[in-house]
Amino acid sequence: MKTAKPGEFDDDFYASAKGFVRIFMTLVGRIDAVGRENVPLTGPLIIACNHVAYLDPPALGCMTPRPVFYMAKKELFDIFFLGPLIRKLGAFPVDRSRGDTAAMKAALRVLQTGAALGIFPEGTRNAARTAEPQVGVAFLAARSGATVIPAFVDGTIDAKRFRQITVRFGKPVENTLPRKASREALAKYTDDLMGRIYALRENIDGN
Secondary structure, eight states: OOOOOSTTOOHHHHHHHHHHHHHHHHHHEEEEEEOGGGSOSSSOEEEEEOOOSTTHHHHHHHHSSSOEEEEEEGGGGGSTTHHHHHHHTTOEEEOTTSOOHHHHHHHHHHHHTTOEEEEOTTSSOOTTSOSOOOSHHHHHHHHHOOEEEEEEEESOTTOOTTEEEEEEEOOOBOOOOOTTOOHHHHHHHHHHHHHHHHHHHHHHHHO
């Protein structure tokens, strides 16, 4: 029986696509996950992750033990075949050229259904870590009360055959933000969250 989910999401299609992507990632290199036990299997969830390559969303999605919904730049929805495809996977558009309140409302609706939302706080691919992280994750956490966990994907940049890809999930970050948190509180929470995300990279490098 299909579960009610936001947008045009299709459970069966998602499951098939997830299996295909996992096989593809295995062919591109090796992929594994650490800390999957930190991912709650039910309830509203925000997974905040670093972003260095196009493969990050599928890598994170195929290793997370529940469906993950993403914001995707609106231009992708205009591409023949790709737009309908990512809609069936639960993606919804965001206009990155401005503050997109419609996208934030859509993200809140996803969380209100009890689903998991994957977000890259830096807003774009940021291998050099020069992009300033946005406070959208903190805002959504404050408004929804969702559990937030950090994640780090390693090995997707310049991915080559037999290169190891690792997805590491951290422990939940305590969400003490009031529903109408100040800009300063949102920024502080964001800085702490980014520190936890990149601390996971140090754990990977140390293994």
